[in-house]
Amino acid sequence: MIQLILKTKSPPMNHLFSADLIFSGNRPVIKNGWIECNPEGKIISINESAIPENTKILNGIIVPGFINAHCHLELSHLHGCIIEKQGMSAFIRSLFAQRFTFSEEEQLVAMQKSEDEMWRNGIVAVGDISNFENSFEVKRKSQLHYHTFVEVFGLDPRRAEEIILKAKSLSEKFSSIEKHTSSLVPHAPYSVSDWLFELLSAEYKKKVPICIHMEESIDEYQFCADKTGPFAKLFSDFGLDYSLFKVTPDSTPLQRTLPKLVASNNLLMVHNTYTNAEEIAWATSQHENFYWCLCPNANQYITNRLPNVNLFNNDQIKVTIGTDSLASNHSLNILDELKTIQQSYPEIPFDRLIKWATINGAEFLGIENVFGSISEGKTPGLVLLEGINMESLIINDSVKIRRIV
Numbered sequence: 001m002i003q004l005i006l007k008t009k010s011p012p013m014n015h016l017f018s019a020d021l022i023f024s025g026n027r028p029v030i031k032n033g034w035i036e037c038n039p040e041g042k043i044i045s046i047n048e049s050a051i052p053e054n055t056k057i058l059n060g061i062i063v064p065g066f067i068n069a070h071c072h073l074e075l076s077h078l079h080g081c082i083i084e085k086q087g088m089s090a091f092i093r094s095l096f097a098q099r100f101t102f103s104e105e106e107q108l109v110a111m112q113k114s115e116d117e118m119w120r121n122g123i124v125a126v127g128d129i130s131n132f133e134n135s136f137e138v139k140r141k142s143q144l145h146y147h148t149f150v151e152v153f154g155l156d157p158r159r160a161e162e163i164i165l166k167a168k169s170l171s172e173k174f175s176s177i178e179k180h181t182s183s184l185v186p187h188a189p190y191s192v193s194d195w196l197f198e199l200l201s202a203e204y205k206k207k208v209p210i211c212i213h214m215e216e217s218i219d220e221y222q223f224c225a226d227k228t229g230p231f232a233k234l235f236s237d238f239g240l241d242y243s244l245f246k247v248t249p250d251s252t253p254l255q256r257t258l259p260k261l262v263a264s265n266n267l268l269m270v271h272n273t274y275t276n277a278e279e280i281a282w283a284t285s286q287h288e289n290f291y292w293c294l295c296p297n298a299n300q301y302i303t304n305r306l307p308n309v310n311l312f313n314n315d316q317i318k319v320t321i322g323t324d325s326l327a328s329n330h331s332l333n334i335l336d337e338l339k340t341i342q343q344s345y346p347e348i349p350f351d352r353l354i355k356w357a358t359i360n361g362a363e364f365l366g367i368e369n370v371f372g373s374i375s376e377g378k379t380p381g382l383v384l385l386e387g388i389n390m391e392s393l394i395i396n397d398s399v400k401i402r403r404i405v
């Protein structure tokens with residue numbers, strides 16, 4: 001009798017990883033534990049029991065994939081084009097002088113390179129600012145998760161309606177990408193009229209995240225207080241009419257702006273280079289869902305100054321990390337941002353820095369069910385930090401990143 005042997009395809013094997021330490025993001029650190037994930041990267045289990053035989057043993061610390069809370073992918077082609085440490089208004093001047101001098105192809109190639117760089121650097125999700133639709137094709141094909149913030153500028157309230165209409169149509173385009181989300185956001189306290197803020201707030205109905213560049217330079221304080229200084233000169237040279245822009249001489253940019261934003265949405269203040277302790281306490285007491293984004297390498301690039309990160313060194317304050325764009329940074333690498341913070345602030349503990357780089361950004365973007373921590377059922381991406389001193393856990397230049405899932 002001839003026996004029929006049916007060859008069945010065996011299901012793909014799950015992956016098992018172990019490392020010296022596992023920082024899952026939402027439970028105490030695990031020493032010599034192990035993680036099981038399926039071939040798609042979905043976490044099946046995270047364990048403290050004896051390590052199974054077929055486990056891949058890694059040297060270093062496993063952390064969840066990073067969240068880049070603030071980026072401008074569409075400025076990638078300006079990598080290395082703008083001279084460093086010249087101040088904010090000189091930066092904007094140089095950016096606008098060069099931004100539109102590249103071909104569409106050159107811009108696409110640069111954005112694709114940025115995407116690959118972010119993926120290799122362990123970034124899994126991005127809060128990305130867009131003024132135009134240039135990044136649409138790259139995002140459509142991306143293996144990263146994106147939320148696109150369509151950003152509006154406008155000092156002249158008479159143009160506000162037209163600006164909103166244009167931005168809405170761009171935001172709808174980005175929202176049409178599968179699993180992609182988008183919202184309208186104001187650029188900065190010094191570049192948006194009160195009426196434009198008012199029209200924007202009507203767009204925040206759904207629980208969308210909102211971000212705004214905040215207190216990035218001293219020029220911003222001056223313009224908001226009395227409409228003088230380098231920004232006034234810049235706007236005049238650009239032919240922008242700011243005669244109807246309302247000044248607030250007795251408020252900081254944050255104090256003047258916060259009442260114009262909607263309390264129920266997740267709010268993210270980006271940069272905070274000059275923000276003080278009093279403002280941090282006040283802002284966090286005003287809003288429940290208040291987040292801060294630090295982009296230290298961009299701050300050093302533009303203004304050669306870091307925020308006072310010690311003011312944020314507290315678990316009650318929700319900090320996220322962003323790279324800003326390659327116009328004002330040498331890399332799109334969250335680990336590089338953490339190294340810069342740690343170099344000036346060695347007292348900030350490792351687990352807090354990792355929280356800033358992972359779960360906080362995921363919560364701000366509303367994607368914490370999938371990203372930001374290593375938990376069963378999530379697909380957070382897994383990153384290995386190698387070369388770290390296991391005693392001090394200081395993130396210095398010897399620390400390297402390797403994406404494992």
Ligand SMILES: [Zn+2]
Binds near residue numbers: 070071072213270325
């Ligand atoms: Zn920015």
